[in-house]
Structure formats: structure tokens, C-alpha cells
Amino acid sequence: TSVAGRQDDTLVDLVGFFVNLLVLRTDTSGNPRFRDLVRRARQVDLDAFQHQDLPFERLVDLTHPERVTGRHPLFQVAFIMNNHAQAALNFADVIVTDHSIDTVQAKYDLAFSFAESRDEAGQPIALQLGIEYATDLFDEATVARMVQRLSRLLEEVAIEPDRRLDRIDLLEAHERRTLLLDWNDTATDLAATTVTAAFERQARRVPDAVALVCGDRQLTYAQLEDRANRLARMIISEGVGNDVLVGVALPRSPELVIAQLAVLKTGAAFLPIDAEYPKERLTFIFNDAQPRCVLLAHDLPIELPSSVSRITVNDETLSENPRILPLPGERSFNDIRVRDVQVHPDHLAYVIYTSGSTGIPKGVAATHGNVVGLAADALLCGDQHERVLMHSPQVFDAVTYEIWAPLLAGHCVVIAPPGRFDVEGLGALIRQHAVTAVFLTTALFRVIAAEAPAHLAPLRTIWTGGEQAVAEAFRQIRAHAPDLEIVHVYGPTETTTFATTHTLGALAPLTTQVPIGRPMDNTQAYVLDAFLQPVPVGVPGELYIGGT
Numbered sequence: 007t008s009v010a011g012r013q014d015d016t017l018v019d020l021v022g023f024f025v026n027l028l029v030l031r032t033d034t035s036g037n038p039r040f041r042d043l044v045r046r047a048r049q050v051d052l053d054a055f056q057h058q059d060l061p062f063e064r065l066v067d068l069t070h071p072e073r074v075t076g077r078h079p080l081f082q083v084a085f086i087m088n089n090h091a092q093a094a095l096n097f098a099d100v101i102v103t104d105h106s107i108d109t110v111q112a113k114y115d116l117a118f119s120f121a122e123s124r125d126e127a128g129q130p131i132a133l134q135l136g137i138e139y140a141t142d143l144f145d146e147a148t149v150a151r152m153v154q155r156l157s158r159l160l161e162e163v164a165i166e167p168d169r170r171l172d173r174i175d176l177l178e179a180h181e182r183r184t185l186l187l188d189w190n191d192t193a194t195d196l197a198a199t200t201v202t203a204a205f206e207r208q209a210r211r212v213p214d215a216v217a218l219v220c221g222d223r224q225l226t227y228a229q230l231e232d233r234a235n236r237l238a239r240m241i242i243s244e245g246v247g248n249d250v251l252v253g254v255a256l257p258r259s260p261e262l263v264i265a266q267l268a269v270l271k272t273g274a275a276f277l278p279i280d281a282e283y284p285k286e287r288l289t290f291i292f293n294d295a296q297p298r299c300v301l302l303a304h305d306l307p308i309e310l311p312s313s314v315s316r317i318t319v320n321d322e323t324l325s326e327n328p329r330i331l332p333l334p335g336e337r338s339f340n341d342i343r344v345r346d347v348q349v350h351p352d353h354l355a356y357v358i359y360t361s362g363s364t365g366i367p368k369g370v371a372a373t374h375g376n377v378v379g380l381a382a383d384a385l386l387c388g389d390q391h392e393r394v395l396m397h398s399p400q401v402f403d404a405v406t407y408e409i410w411a412p413l414l415a416g417h418c419v420v421i422a423p424p425g426r427f428d429v430e431g432l433g434a435l436i437r438q439h440a441v442t443a444v445f446l447t448t449a450l451f452r453v454i455a456a457e458a459p460a461h462l463a464p465l466r467t468i469w470t471g472g473e474q475a476v477a478e479a480f481r482q483i484r485a486h487a488p489d490l491e492i493v494h495v496y497g498p499t500e501t502t503t504f505a506t507t508h509t510l511g512a513l514a515p516l517t518t519q520v521p522i523g524r525p526m527d528n529t530q531a532y533v534l535d536a537f538l539q540p541v542p543v544g545v546p547g548e549l550y551i552g553g554t
Contacts, residue, residue, distance in 0.1 A: 007085045009058045027062040029080050030054055037170050037537075040163040082115040089122050089130075112140040116149075148544055154178075155542060172537035185540045190530040196382055196554070200349045200374040201410060202270050204381070206231065208416040217413060218260045219393075219439055220421035225260055227416070230267065233324045237268035237301075242347070244299050244315055248273035249354050253292075253300035254400065255279040255308055257424035261319050262400060263409055265301045266356075270374070273347045274298070275354035277369075278400040281308045287367070291359055295369055351375035358403055360499055370403075376502040377406060379554050381414040383527045385507060390467040390491060391415065395435060395444040397422035403499045404445045407469070429454055433461030442466040448473035455479035459486040471495035471504070475520035480510065496522035497551075505529055505551050529553035 011017075011024030032047050071079045095102040117138040122130045135156075139149050155176045162174055177185070197204075213228035225233070246252055252269045254276045256262040269276040277297050279288070292311050299315040302308060310316060355377050357369040380386070386407075396408040396419050412419050420439045427435075432454070435441065444465060446454065451470040454461060459482050462468060468483070468490065475494050483492060497505035508523025510516070525531040533547040534540055541547040 007087070009055070011059075013059060026058060026060075028054055028058050029062075029065065030085075034171060037172050039168045039170050040174070041167040043171065044167075078114055084114045084117040086117065086119040088120065109138070112138050114138075115140050115143055151542065151544065172535075172539065175539075176542055177540065181542065182540065185543075186532070190525060190532070192525050192527050192529055192553070194382075194384070194527045196375075196379055196528060198351050198375070199378055200270070200351055200353070201355055201377050201414070202267070202349055202374075204378055204414045205267065208414065212416045215416060216418050218263055218419050218421060220260050221423060223260060230260075230264065233264045234267040234271060236324055237264060237319065238271035238347075240317060241268060241272045241274070241299070241301075244317065246272050246274045246298050247347075248349070250274045251277045251295050251297040251354075251357060253277045253279045253295075253297040253302075253314070255281045255300055255302040255306060256319060256400075257303065258396065258400065258422060259424060260421060261303070261324070263396075263413075263419065263421070264324065265319055266409065269301070270349070270355060271347065273349045273353060275371070276356045278356065278358055278405075279308075280399060280401045281306050285309070290367065291369075295357060295359075349374065351378065356406075358401065358499060370499045372406070372502050375554065377410050378414065379528055380406065380502050380504065380526075381411045385493065385509070385526070386411045387415060389442075391417055391443045392466075393418045393420055393440055393442045395420050395422060395439075395441045397427075397432070397435075398445065403503045404447075406503045407445055429458050429461065433458060436461060436464055440464070443469070445469045447471075448475060451483075452476055452479045455482040459483050462490065463487040465490060467491040467493060469493045469495050469504075469507075471497070471522075477516060477518055477520050480520060481516055484510075484516065494520050494523060501529070501551055501553075506531055525551075525553070 007028055007030060009026050009028050011026045012020075017024060030051055032043075033050065034043065038046065066079050069080070073079060095104065119136045119138070121134045121136075123132040123134060125131050135153065137149050137153065158176055158178070159174055163169060175182075209227040209231040213231075214226050216224050217227045217230045218225040241252060246269075250273075252272070252274045254262065254265045254269065256265055266276050277291075277295050279291065279300065281302070283291075288308070292314065297314055299317055300308075300310055301317050301319050304318045304320055351374045353374055355372050355374045357371050359367045359369050361367065391412055394408055394412040394417065396405065398404040398408055409419055411417075420435065420441050422432075422435055432444075436444070442465060444462075446468060448470060449472070451468070456479070462483060463486055465487070470492070471494055480492060480494075483490065492510040494508045494510070495504045495506065497503055504526060506523045506525050506529070508521050510520075530552040532540060532550045532552070533545075534550050535545075535547050538550075
């Protein structure tokens with residue numbers, strides 16, 4: 007706030023500019039009652055006024071704050087109280103008229119200027135407020151909302167001055183309804199079904215449609231269903247049942263998809279395992295998850311705990327083979343009826359371990375209903391996802407979208423070969439197999455946008471996310487593929503891959519920032535404060551995600 011700078015009586019009649027700036031801090035810790043906050047602020051401010059003669063420039067020199075171009079040091083908001091009497095301008099026979107000169111540039115981010123209105127007796131009756139703001143930070147609508155919040159706050163605390171800060175509601179009824187209900191009105195009818203039932207429905211509907219493509223290999227829905235059933239019978243013979251974990255340590259291949267589907271048919275949940283993980287991480291996952299068995303390729307050098315059985319997945323185990331015979335007194339796994347297995351939408355579908363970058367890795371569990379809900383989202387049901395590229399590692403949750411979004415819709419999964427491949431290889435896959443949809447991490451999206459954006463032009467849609475988006479990358483892609491739909495997505499693993507989406511269609515404008523968008527079907531997104539109350543539009547908070 008500004009002070010007159012005329013503490014000494016000898017300065018009262020002296021012409022000149024003596025105004026100084028006084029930095030004040032208001033301590034709101036401890037969630038005080040508003041009456042107590044006023045007392046606290048009053049005491050702090052009175053103590054500060056004892057030092058108002060210290061020049062602001064000197065204070066800056068003493069404190070050495072971090073200087074940033076375009077930002078005032080030590081404070082960004084000014085509070086000015088014009089409560090002095092208006093001086094009369096009498097200069098003998100000279101007629102004087104004063105003129106206010108509007109400044110064209112804000113001196114601070116925000117400046118609140120109050121002036122008292124008085125009645126005929128000289129008693130104050132009201133405060134008039136003017137706000138000056140930096141237009142590169144705020145627009146008029148935002149500042150107007152600030153005025154509304156301030157007015158509402160003053161009304162509430164005038165009625166109940168002992169209300170604690172977290173109980174002061176700055177939202178109007180219609181705003182609260184918009185934030186909590188209207189913007190989260192995402193409820194859609196979702197069939198109570200399982201991943202296996204949803205897939206089997208597609209296998210009956212389009213048995214001869216191509217489900218998987220990998221290089222020169224193709225599997226139809228009928229062939230994928232048959233092979234998964236064979237493997238499921240073998241897994242059941244190991245004593246596997248509902249909610250038991252089965253490790254899947256296979257390279258990216260049709261066998262990987264067959265294995266995941268087969269595990270789900272048994273009622274068990276699959277546990278994606280990267281055989282190239284360090285031994286310590288593999289040991290941790292095995293000890294923590296305790297899978298009953300692990301499906302893996304015959305040549306995979308992976309050390310399993312003694313309590314975990316090994317099932318080799320290859321052409322021999324996936325086909326009718328008379329050489330695989332039961333021991334005396336045992337029945338063949340081919341005699342097991344997979345259809346006798348009872349699977350519920352709330353049964354586990356998979357458990358995937360996080361990277362552990364913020365602590366110990368944790369296994370995140372998703373149910374059949376979670377996966378079906380993702381695949382049934384309105385954004386994933388169009389023909390844009392007719393041929394989806396599966397190129398993510400199976401231990402990355404994006405593979406849930408890459409496999410199950412197309413398969414549960416009767417579409418095709420184009421499987422990239424095992425191992426790593428470069429940007430050129432990605433472009434070649436897209437062209438060779440007429441891929442229509444792909445998910446790219448933010449980092450990979452940025453690299454392709456800078457190096458080879460034309461590789462993405464044949465696609466119908468790109469989904470990208472994982473880190474804060476860079477708008478320039480979106481512009482670079484749009485320049486080479488103006489009709490391409492780009493969907494920026496956000497979601498922690500716990501929300502089954504994605505929770506919010508922001509779609510940039512062919513005509514959608516690009517701004518300086520790319521938002522994470524709105525919640526997907528049957529999902530809610532709330533921005534809350536430290537007291538778990540919704541914050542007004544434009545106020546920072548923490549994101550809370552709800553829904554099925």
C-alpha cells in the first residue's frame with residue numbers, strides 16, 4: 007500500500023512527492039475466524055507502519071529478491087485507500103479546474119483503489135472501488151468476477167464475522183451448480199458386462215473380420231477367440247480362478263494379445279511384466295503381486311520364484327496338438343469348458359505397476375468394468391479408431407487403449423514389431439498398414455512434430471498426453487495435416503488410462519496453452535481447495551477425479 011511520506015510536521019506544507027510503498031503480508035494460516043483475521047491483519051499492519059519511512063528501494067536492496075522482467079519485486083498487488091479530504095484549489099483570482107489523467111499502462115498486476123463517499127455531515131457512507139489491472143495477465147471478465155467475489159465475501163462476513171475462512175462460500179448457487187453438476191454431467195448408459203463377454207459378442211458378430219495384424223500375420227476374430235480359449239483352458243488347469251494374478255511376460259506380438267484375453271477368460275487378472283526389468287524390480291513385483299503363474303516365450307531368460315509356475319506360449323500350446331496328453335488320472339486341459347467360468351464386471355482385469363518415480367512402485371488394479379467403460383466412451387466408438395496402432399510397452403497403461411478400444415468395437419489392432427523403433431519406422435508402419443489412430447506420449451509427439459510431422463498425415467486421429475503439452479508441437483502437426491483430429495488426454499493409471507480429453511478438430515483454434523479438457527463419459531473432474539471445497543473459475547486448486 008502507499009503511504010503519504012509526511013510523518014514529519016515540517017513536511018506537511020512542503021510541495022513535492024513524498025509517497026512511499028509499504029509491503030504488507032496477511033497471515034491466513036490456521037483457518038482463523040474472520041474477526042480474528044481482521045485483528046491479526048490490523049496488528050501486523052500497525053507494526054509495519056512504524057517503519058514506513060524506510061524507502062521501498064532500500065528494502066529491495068536489502069532483501070535481494072529474485073528479479074523478473076515484467077514483475078514488481080516483493081509484491082504484485084497494490085491496495086490504495088483514498089480517505090483524505092479533498093483539498094480546495096483557491097488561487098486568488100485564478101479559476102482552476104482539475105483533470106484526471108488515465109494511465110495507459112498498469113503499474114502493478116492488480117491495484118485496488120478505494121475512495122470514501124460521505125454524506126452532507128461529512129460521515130462516510132460507502133466505499134467506491136476501482137481496479138487497475140495488467141491486461142497481459144487478466145481480462146475484464148476475470149476482474150469483474152474478482153469484484154463479485156469480494157462483494158460476496160464482505161456480505162457474508164458482515165452477517166457472520168466469526169465464520170472461519172474455509173466456510174466462506176465465494177460461489178453463487180448457479181456457479182456451484184455449473185462446477186459440480188453441469189460440467190460433470192457425463193453419465194451415459196453402460197452395459198454391465200465384462201471384457202470377455204464384450205469381445206465374444208464381436209467375435210460372433212464379425213467372425214471373419216481381421217482382429218490383429220502384425221507384419222505379414224493376421225488373425226480374425228474367430229481365430230483370436232479360438233486360440234485364447236485353448237490357452238485359457240491350459241491356464242485353468244494350473245488352478246487359476248477369479249481375481250488370481252497371472253503374469254504375462256511376452257514381447258509385443260499377437261501372442262501377447264491372445265495371452266491377455268486368455269487370462270481374462272479364466273476369471274483371473276493379468277500382470278504385465280517387462281522381462282528386461284532389473285532383477286530387483288522383478289523380484290519386488292513377484293513378491294508384492296504373488297502371481298500364480300507366468301506366461302512367457304520359450305526363449306525368455308527370466309528367473310521366477312519357486313512358487314510361480316511357468317507356461318510357455320507358442321504355436322504348439324495355441325493349437326490342437328495330440329502330443330500334449332494328460333497324465334494318467336488327469337483330464338486334458340482341452341476338456342475344460344471355458345464357458346463355465348463366471349466372470350463379473352467387478353472382477354479384476356489387470357494389475358499394472360507404476361514407474362515408481364515418486365516412491366515405491368505400486369500395483370494399480372483395474373476391473374473388467376473399468377476397461378469396458380474406457381472402450382465404450384463416445385470418443386472411442388467412431389471410425390477414427392478403425393485401425394489402432396499398438397506400439398506401447400505392455401507395462402504402460404496406454405496399451406489398454408491400444409488393445410481393447412478397437413477389439414471391443416470390432417475393429418483392428420495393428421501390432422508393431424517387438425523392440426524399439428524410430429520415427430521413420432513409425433511412419434512406415436502407419437503407411438503400410440493404413441493405421442487410422444495412434445497414441446503418442448507428449449515427448450514422442452513433440453519429436454515427431456519437430457522432425458517428421460508429415461508421417462502423421464495419413465491418420466484420422468492422434469491421442470497424446472502424459473506431460474504438459476507444448477502448443478507449438480500442435481501447430482507444427484496442424485500445418486502438415488490440417489484435417490487431422492488431435493486429442494490431448496490426461497489421466498493417471500488409477501483412472502484406467504484416460505480421464506479427461508480436449509479435442510482439437512480441423513477448425514479448432516490453437517491457443518498458447520493446450521488444456522487437459524473435460525471429463526470423459528461417466529467421469530467427474532473437480533478442482534478443489536485445501537478444504538476440499540470447489541474453487542471459483544480462474545482460481546488454482548488440486549484436481550480430484552471421480553466416477554466409475
